[in-house]
Amino acid sequence: MVVNSMLVAMEANANQASDDVVIYQVGSSLANPLRFSWIQDYGQRYFTKHPWVGKDGKAVIVGKVTVLSSMASFRRYMAIRYLLPLKGLQVANTAFCQFFQGTYSEFHRKINFVFRLVELYQPYLFFKGVYDDINTEKLRMAAKEGNVETDVFYFDPKIINWEDYFLNTHIPGVVKYVFR
Helix, strand or coil: CHHHHHHHHHHHCCCCCCCCCCCCCCCCCCCCCCCHHHHHHHHHHHHHHCCCECCCCCECCCCCCCCCCCHHHHHHHHHHHHHHHHHHHHHHHHHCCCCCHHHHHHHHHHHHHHHHHHHHHHHHHCCCCCCCCHHHHHHHHHHHHCCCCCCCCCCCHHHCCHHHHHHHHHHHHHHHHCCC
């Protein structure tokens, strides 16, 4: 879709003066938004139908994901759900002469990893914006009127079937290439 829109934009603007820059936003947030709750649903449905098998040979149980609306709510959730018990394990580890050091270190490492990931992806996780794609819509209309082969260079986000994409392309690809 992005490549198609780039090709059509290059053709449409080939004879334009270089100071007449038009920005084309290619996205679906306005015309065909993807809801986070749908991604959760698709993931749960996919892994219920195609269980992911862990290293121990057992199917990984997929549950509902806790969705938080802000960094503050994430930090509160992590403090109550994970950091408080980790602090208890640290006290027990001290009381039992570092007997639980391996367990404590492993949990501490995993929690820090989650915090780093959320900090890294924070701008995207809590982003509420919608991109204006009016210039791209005008480009689509001009391409249609200008006899551009719109069936070949199609880039209308309204045709994206999110359910089909996630269940048949995205999640299977993540399983195959990331969950090794």
